[in-house]
Amino acid sequence: MEAASITETASAPPPARKVGDVLNAYALPLLLFGALLAQFIYEPTGTLENVKTGLSNGMVWALIALGYTLVYGIVELINFAHGEVFMIGAFVALSLWQTFGVTESTGLALIVVSIIAFLVASMGASATLNVLIERAAYRPLRNAPKLAPLITAIGMSFILQNVGLLWRPTPDQVPDLIGSHSVYFTIFKVDVLHSDVFAVVVTVPLLIGLLWFVGSTKYGKAMRATAQDPDAARLMGIDVDRTISLTFLLGGLMAGAAGLIYALYNLTVRFNMGFTAGLIAFTAAVMGGIGNLKGAVIGGLIIGVIQAVSDGGNFLGLPLGEAWTPAVVFAILILVMVFRPQGLFGEETREG
Amino acid sequence: MRFLASLRSGRDTVTGMIPGWVLAVVLIVFAVIFPYLVGSGSFLDASTQTLAYVIMALGLNIVVGFAGLLDLGYVAFYAIGAFVIGWFGSQQFPDVNGGKGIHILASDRATFQPKLSGGRLDIAGIHINFFIVLFIAMAITALWGVLLGAPTLRLRGDYLAIVTLAFGEIVPRVFENSTSGLFGIGSTDFSHGRQGITPIDKINLPWSHDLLYSDANLKPAYWVALGMVFFTIFVNRRLRDSRLGRAWIAVREDEVAAASMGINLVRTKLWAYAIGAAFGGFAGVFLGTYNNTVNVDQFEFGFSVFILAMVIVGGMGNIWGVIVGAVALSMMNRYGLPQLNSLSEPLGFDVTSISFGIFGFFLLIMMVLRPEGLIPSGRRRLELREAEIEGSEDTGAVGDMSQMYEVRQ
Amino acid sequence: MSDQQQSGGAAVASSPPVGETLMEVTGVSKVFGGLVAVNDVNFIVPRKAIVSLIGPNGAGKTTFFNCLTGLYRPTTGRVNFDGTDITAKRPDIVTQAGIARTFQNIKLFRTMTATENVEVGMHPRLRSRVTGMILRTPFVRREEKAARERAREILSSVGLKRMDELAMNLPYGDQRRLEIARALASEPKLLLLDEPTAGMNPQESEELRTLMERLRTEQDISILLIEHDMKVVMNVSDHITVLDHGEKIAEGSPQEVRQNPRVIEAYLGSQA
Numbered sequence A: 001m002e003a004a005s006i007t008e009t010a011s012a013p014p015p016a017r018k019v020g021d022v023l024n025a026y027a028l029p030l031l032l033f034g035a036l037l038a039q040f041i042y043e044p045t046g047t048l049e050n051v052k053t054g055l056s057n058g059m060v061w062a063l064i065a066l067g068y069t070l071v072y073g074i075v076e077l078i079n080f081a082h083g084e085v086f087m088i089g090a091f092v093a094l095s096l097w098q099t100f101g102v103t104e105s106t107g108l109a110l111i112v113v114s115i116i117a118f119l120v121a122s123m124g125a126s127a128t129l130n131v132l133i134e135r136a137a138y139r140p141l142r143n144a145p146k147l148a149p150l151i152t153a154i155g156m157s158f159i160l161q162n163v164g165l166l167w168r169p170t171p172d173q174v175p176d177l178i179g180s181h182s183v184y185f186t187i188f189k190v191d192v193l194h195s196d197v198f199a200v201v202v203t204v205p206l207l208i209g210l211l212w213f214v215g216s217t218k219y220g221k222a223m224r225a226t227a228q229d230p231d232a233a234r235l236m237g238i239d240v241d242r243t244i245s246l247t248f249l250l251g252g253l254m255a256g257a258a259g260l261i262y263a264l265y266n267l268t269v270r271f272n273m274g275f276t277a278g279l280i281a282f283t284a285a286v287m288g289g290i291g292n293l294k295g296a297v298i299g300g301l302i303i304g305v306i307q308a309v310s311d312g313g314n315f316l317g318l319p320l321g322e323a324w325t326p327a328v329v330f331a332i333l334i335l336v337m338v339f340r341p342q343g344l345f346g347e348e349t350r351e352g
Numbered sequence B: 001m002r003f004l005a006s007l008r009s010g011r012d013t014v015t016g017m018i019p020g021w022v023l024a025v026v027l028i029v030f031a032v033i034f035p036y037l038v039g040s041g042s043f044l045d046a047s048t049q050t051l052a053y054v055i056m057a058l059g060l061n062i063v064v065g066f067a068g069l070l071d072l073g074y075v076a077f078y079a080i081g082a083f084v085i086g087w088f089g090s091q092q093f094p095d096v097n098g099g100k101g102i103h104i105l106a107s108d109r110a111t112f113q114p115k116l117s118g119g120r121l122d123i124a125g126i127h128i129n130f131f132i133v134l135f136i137a138m139a140i141t142a143l144w145g146v147l148l149g150a151p152t153l154r155l156r157g158d159y160l161a162i163v164t165l166a167f168g169e170i171v172p173r174v175f176e177n178s179t180s181g182l183f184g185i186g187s188t189d190f191s192h193g194r195q196g197i198t199p200i201d202k203i204n205l206p207w208s209h210d211l212l213y214s215d216a217n218l219k220p221a222y223w224v225a226l227g228m229v230f231f232t233i234f235v236n237r238r239l240r241d242s243r244l245g246r247a248w249i250a251v252r253e254d255e256v257a258a259a260s261m262g263i264n265l266v267r268t269k270l271w272a273y274a275i276g277a278a279f280g281g282f283a284g285v286f287l288g289t290y291n292n293t294v295n296v297d298q299f300e301f302g303f304s305v306f307i308l309a310m311v312i313v314g315g316m317g318n319i320w321g322v323i324v325g326a327v328a329l330s331m332m333n334r335y336g337l338p339q340l341n342s343l344s345e346p347l348g349f350d351v352t353s354i355s356f357g358i359f360g361f362f363l364l365i366m367m368v369l370r371p372e373g374l375i376p377s378g379r380r381r382l383e384l385r386e387a388e389i390e391g392s393e394d395t396g397a398v399g400d401m402s403q404m405y406e407v408r409q
Numbered sequence C: 001m002s003d004q005q006q007s008g009g010a011a012v013a014s015s016p017p018v019g020e021t022l023m024e025v026t027g028v029s030k031v032f033g034g035l036v037a038v039n040d041v042n043f044i045v046p047r048k049a050i051v052s053l054i055g056p057n058g059a060g061k062t063t064f065f066n067c068l069t070g071l072y073r074p075t076t077g078r079v080n081f082d083g084t085d086i087t088a089k090r091p092d093i094v095t096q097a098g099i100a101r102t103f104q105n106i107k108l109f110r111t112m113t114a115t116e117n118v119e120v121g122m123h124p125r126l127r128s129r130v131t132g133m134i135l136r137t138p139f140v141r142r143e144e145k146a147a148r149e150r151a152r153e154i155l156s157s158v159g160l161k162r163m164d165e166l167a168m169n170l171p172y173g174d175q176r177r178l179e180i181a182r183a184l185a186s187e188p189k190l191l192l193l194d195e196p197t198a199g200m201n202p203q204e205s206e207e208l209r210t211l212m213e214r215l216r217t218e219q220d221i222s223i224l225l226i227e228h229d230m231k232v233v234m235n236v237s238d239h240i241t242v243l244d245h246g247e248k249i250a251e252g253s254p255q256e257v258r259q260n261p262r263v264i265e266a267y268l269g270s271q272a
Helices: A018-022 A027-042 A044-075 A082-099 A108-141 A147-167 A194-216 A218-228 A230-235 A240-266 A273-287 A293-311 A325-339 B002-008 B020-038 B042-066 B075-088 B130-152 B157-177 B219-240 B243-253 B255-260 B265-291 B301-314 B319-347 B352-369 B378-390 C002-009 C061-069 C091-097 C114-121 C130-135 C138-157 C172-184 C202-219 C230-236 C254-259 C261-271
Strands: A183-187 A190-193 B102-104 B126-128 C021-032 C035-046 C050-054 C076-081 C099-101 C190-194 C222-226 C239-244 C247-252
Touching: A027 A044, A027 A293, A027 A325, A044 A082, A044 A190, A044 A194, A044 A218, A044 A240, A044 A273, A044 A293, A082 A108, A082 A147, A082 A240, A082 A273, A108 A147, A108 A240, A108 B352, A147 A273, A147 B157, A147 B301, A147 B352, A183 A194, A190 A194, A194 A218, A194 A240, A194 A293, A218 A230, A218 A240, A230 A240, A240 A273, A273 A293, A273 A325, A273 B157, A293 A325, A325 B130, A325 B157, B020 B042, B020 B219, B042 B219, B042 B243, B042 B265, B042 B301, B042 B319, B075 B126, B075 B130, B075 B157, B075 B265, B075 B301, B126 B130, B130 B157, B130 B265, B157 B301, B219 B243, B219 B265, B219 B319, B219 C130, B243 B255, B243 B265, B243 C114, B243 C130, B255 B265, B255 C091, B301 B319, B301 B352, B319 B352, C021 C061, C021 C222, C035 C061, C035 C076, C035 C222, C035 C239, C035 C247, C050 C061, C050 C202, C050 C230, C061 C076, C061 C091, C061 C099, C061 C190, C061 C222, C091 C099, C099 C172, C114 C138, C114 C172, C130 C138, C138 C172, C172 C190, C172 C202, C202 C222, C202 C230, C222 C230, C230 C254, C239 C254, C239 C261, C247 C254, C247 C261, C254 C261
Parallel strands: B102 B126, C050 C222, C050 C239, C099 C190, C190 C222
Antiparallel strands: A183 A190, C021 C035, C021 C076, C239 C247
16 A cells, blocks of 8 residues: 555545455456356357457557556556557657558568567657656656646646647548458457457567566666655665656557557557547556556456457447447446555555 | 735735725626627627636635545536536427426527417427526536545545546446437437537526527626626635635645544535535536537536636635636637637647647646646645645654544545 | 443553543554554543553554544444443544544644634534525524634633644644644543643643643543653643553553553663
8 A cells, every 4th residue: 555645635544445345356357257258158259259359459558557557656646648648659650651651552571670660669759758748747746746746647648639639630540551450360250350469469578578677677676666665765776766767768668569559450540549548548557456567467458358348239238339438447447446446456566 | 924814814805905895896897897898799708608617617626626626527517517408498308298398487489499479388398497407407416426426535636536537537428328218228318419409498587588698699698607606606705714614624634634623524525526516517507508509529528627727727725716717718718719710720720729738738837837826825825835845744654544544434 | 331330441450540431441452464553452531530641652552542533443442432432433423422632743734724723623513504604694603703712712721822823834832732722622521632742842841731730620621641751741640551562561640650660661671
């Protein structure tokens, strides 16, 4: 549990426990899984299809969620602008393809090279942006009441969204470089598309790399130490400012990658895509227990599946559908925050 | 220090030199004769909308400024209030009363349509007089304020903000999707989906069938809104200087101490949510009829932030500061940017499209440079400034805070 | 009521204080995770008495206070106050029942004036309702006026003169005084003071001592005191309870406690 921190209501009592105890570490995941199982019996192929879509979509949420969870873990700030950092990543990738004239008809080798190169570029752009945001908007407020940086973050998010709007006023098509909607293979009657494979192939190494970095390098140790107790970390000779910058950098890297994957996966980008994506990913981070990296990944996958199932329409007789999906995700966000604020999987050390 | 004392003692005169009541009278007179000064054009139109935003900013100020609960979903109450007038002042439910509709002190010319033959009241749908709907909507939104506020009571500041944001997103989605019953129950169309409900009944006095205003003469609409603003200010001031207002500030400053002084935290916070929400609904009813449409596109997260920006820019907790903030931002949005646009448009640049980015910029600048707002309340400034100096003074001050209030509220 | 006093009360007590019981604490423990902060403490506060709770740092005194006032829920045990069971009741209900407290690390409403702080303390004794507040009915008007006057009376009774000063601008001693005034405003039957003389000079401590005596004799208030200043404790207390490592190790009159070998050991041990 984080120490009571720097808000005006510094000594605010902690969130509810009672119902949280009832919905203990296993109850909520089991409930979700049970519902999914019931839906599977009710409609097997459709459900499997949704789970597949959800998992590959969830990869993107997981990458974004990592940015929230890293930053919250270390400075206890909901980085509202993170969704926009993701959007900028997608925009950068698209602009590069447009600039270099890469299209579906470009040769395979060039496409592969462009994807790798621009993945690095969009990751770099998002990371730089994220670090700059921290410098300009959050660092001056490091010791202000907690709500001040949150409001600043909201302001930042709006600014970036409008930058996106000026950059691309209308939704833009992304060249279908990977043949997104073509079937790669079929398993249990479920078509696995190129886009699904692409999302997994790009995301998994990044996730492993990040977990390794935070878990095993000295920079990761500095991050974890700073997350636990910035003052103590400073006394131990850790450069807290640099560590915080590094955290934003890592979050930005992941968001940039997510932007590129999202662009190729959905083949369309829009200036306000970051807002919803950001909230979905934030829900994932909270589900996994904010500050908990593995939790954020699992939370992202769970949210992906929930979203896909809800998009699928009829859920156990409930007339859901795409129009309801945001409400479903937000309802889950509320449920988790109110009843299980430490996340589905109980408490773990931050940055763990 | 004397200056601060004058701010604190409830007489928020700008200079402390002019007696408060003189300033108040001058402002009131100016506000009332204002339409004669500017004529019935787009400036008055913008001013009328601004008055509605002032009401909402004052309502949100109760929650954020007084009680210290950051609410990012205030748009939900605007939506609920607007839908209440949408339901009770339009032809949305054509089948009620066998298609003859229900009319309570409504005008037969409710929607600017040509007068019906002989002034018969047989337009389908529910038509209740605007002034009655105002108070119905206040009651309904207050109730929803309590219902949506209750789950957030024990959350920390930033979590509370996110949960309110989520509610603010859910409420419009529910309206939007309730075109054929609610969650598949029944088949009533509550919202017309994305098209929204339009037209909405215009305002008429309960004893008259004449509409109060027309497109050619917006002055009476302005005065109705102004009257609503006065009512809101009156209630805000009374509450601020009351037992409840003191309790709100006490809760904002230190929940543990407040509870130990016998303040019921749950009740105190729920009152803030209820009253704050009620003013959101109050203004929502007016905007619904004034804009002649109730449409889910109006109820975006950006709107919540827009109102929050008014509260923050003006100075959280200070009634006059919030009014100034609301007037400034709203007039900029409704009038200033469109004016500026006529300059920038030839250059191929649409300033109005980035209005939210501009508000975002204001929020950011205010927080970094002047977190207490333009006209802060004395105490709020001290709190914000002090926290900067003291840093994390409170961190872990009391042994194990996670054990505090481990029990329920 | 008196039955309970007989049965549960004097478990360890060597000389139970005379007088009718105001508060009776039976077997209260508080466990944090694996740490036992308060262990099975029995405790009685008689009416019109000044009772002290002493012990080395970290002995669990403040935790015990928090268990009494509803900030913590005791892991086990019962708290009976003035005939009602207040175990694990919410802090505001405890205060309404007649227990008021101050805090070791001063918790004033820093940006309110001294008078306003005291008015907040009166909260549970005021009867205004929301509609009344908005309409400012004659009743509310009278009540607000009376509250203001009463607040000033209380402030002058604790010797605080700068009544319109912001709490945060008051000197330390005055802040302590203001906390007491704020607590008194709820018209308590029992006042819990958590290290009220910390940071006070000897003269201020002496003034506080006489204030406590006066509250007891003039307003029939019982006082439960956590205090490190032994001079104050020994002079003012009718009865002293000593906690160490969460357990009650001794109790009795100041004289008895002073000579108790376990107490001496606990204190010397903690000094070393």
